[in-house]
Amino acid sequence: MLIAAIAKELKLLARDLHGVAVLFVMPIVFMLIMSAALSQDGDNLRPDARIVLLGDADDANTRDLSAALRGEGWNVATAAHGEAAAQQRALQNGRTDLLIDNPNRADTPLADEQPLHLWLSPDADRAWLAAAKGILRQHYTRIRLDRYLAEQRITLPKNPRFPVRDIERKANASFDQTRDAVKQYLAQTAWRETYLNRRGEAVQRPNSVQHSVPAWLIFGMFFIMIPLSNVMTAERQTNTLTRLSMARAPASALLAAKIIPYFLINQLQFVGMVLLGYTVLPALDMPAFALSGSLAPYLLLSAAVSAAALGYGLLVSVLARSTEQAVVLGGGGIIIMAALGGIMVPVHVMPDIMRQIAAYSPMGWGLEAFQKLLLNHYSAAQIAPQLLKLSCFGCAALCVAVWLYRRQLALSARF
Incomplete structure (x- = not known):
């Protein structure tokens, strides 16, 4: 009986190669990234300063x-x-x-x-x-x-x-x-x-809250992928995708109907985290988090980060055939982007090679723009490069997602 039960579990694992892979690949990748990010030696004096x-x-x-x-x-x-x-x-x-x-x-x-x-x-x-x-x-x-x-x-x-x-x-x-x-x-x-x-x-002198709140705010906004992928996976599993195909519903309209509510959820995340930092952190005897300067650049940044997060989330949701695949592809990618982009380890403590790699992380772009607004009181025009990168990343991912989703509708695919 025991041997048969063990054999059954091994067969189930063999059918879930993605789940098994995440047990081995993700810890290895994460260990390599974090080890490299924290490999800066004790000599922090830069000769170019x-x-x-x-x-x-x-x-x-x-x-x-x-x-x-x-x-x-x-x-x-x-x-x-x-x-x-x-x-x-x-x-x-x-x-x-x-x-x-x-x-x-x-x-x-x-x-x-x-x-x-x-x-x-x-x-x-x-x-x-x-x-x-x-x-x-x-x-x-x-x-x-x-x-x-x-x-x-x-x-x-x-x-x-x-x-x-x-x-x-x-x-x-x-x-x-x-x-x-x-x-x-x-x-x-x-x-x-x-x-x-x-x-x-x-x-005022910068404090740790000015790094931690924006970092985890951006990290949380990218996790909009989880509920989004659950909805789209359910569409495929319940034949909703086939019915939408028979109704000749345009892919762009269907994805737009998903983007708008999730975009609003992202904005609620932004407001909620800012209010949390402003009200709860002082009660815990920590510095209060407050936005400095005009509110308009922060709203533009929030929209740009949301565009990148939704573009990435939609692309993963269209590519994934199941919720498990979405978690592996999307969640793993988010964690890697966070580790590379200075969310988990500040960029300034990374060695030079890791700083160069961090420049290609969408989360790093968002965090860099947030820091410029908070610390240096930049205007919206001065963070335009970061806003443009985030927007282009989101639009590129969204275009690929629309193309794939249109194919799925045309073929009435059921995954």
């Missing part, structure tokens, strides 16, 4: 700091404080990655030290920025303390009979004073940050 140090050119503090940063392989240029406005415009236009304003000179007392002023782009690579801050603090602290300690000395009277106890007491007092000064200096804020968007406006 452009950094400008504002300071007095004749000051030893500026010269020593720029030399130390160049020794780390940084591409560092120096500029005077009077050029701050021009350098900020360069940062806004993407010609500079980091602007460091050093208000201190070599002769500035340690007690009067002012924090460095870092000017950044909101979409700066977070991993690179963290590594850059660590290197910057290390060298600047060393330069300042080396100069301060070199200036500390004890002046004793010329009297050769000066008591040893007095010398010891004076040395201890000087040491305590130096130690307290160094301790107080290390406790000070090393820098203050200002994030400039492409309009030259100071914006």
Whole structure:
């Protein structure tokens, strides 16, 4: 009995090769993608990053700091404080990655030290920025303390009979004073940050919510494929497709009747996720998610992402002969697009080869446009390349789906 039951299960598995394949192929593909995406080594400093140090050119503090940063392989240029406005415009236009304003000179007392002023782009690579801050603090602290300690000395009277106890007491007092000064200096804020968007406006520091909410929103919109494929599979299994063929219903009209309600569902997803991020996340002691700038570009982006998601969903639904095939083709493809497009792993932590691959993921296009709107307050015209890519992808997939669906109607196919 047991042997016969096992044989029966093996026969059923043999008839469901797609289901068996997903058990082996999908984990392997996903493992390779995620391993490659997370293979970036610990050195996050990019030699091509452009950094400008504002300071007095004749000051030893500026010269020593720029030399130390160049020794780390940084591409560092120096500029005077009077050029701050021009350098900020360069940062806004993407010609500079980091602007460091050093208000201190070599002769500035340690007690009067002012924090460095870092000017950044909101979409700066977070991993690179963290590594850059660590290197910057290390060298600047060393330069300042080396100069301060070199200036500390004890002046004793010329009297050769000066008591040893007095010398010891004076040395201890000087040491305590130096130690307290160094301790107080290390406790000070090393820098203050200002994030400039492409309009030259100071914006809040980016947070993790600004990546996670758009990423999973786009991911969820693409899963519109699941209910869509279920409906179209049911049409074939219940002979609805044959009846539609006999009624000579046009394929374009039938697909349009499916696209419109599912498009509205996508828009409800968009609104629901935004409201969820705005209301629920603060209640969970997390930063609130809020759309910045005009609402119109977000509506255009939502429509473009929905067009790509529906085009992909319709194509998979027409190709799949069963619900199981739709799950394998559609769900697997969505997961792969999400892994490649920076949904699961931010693009900025990927190695260069993975970043190049991510540029071909429709989800990556949507996420890139969303980040530009959120962080840099881009206009609709400035995210036009991403909108065009999403729309073209959706239209291409939809055209193929219409052609295949028209053939199925013409042949009265029953899968």
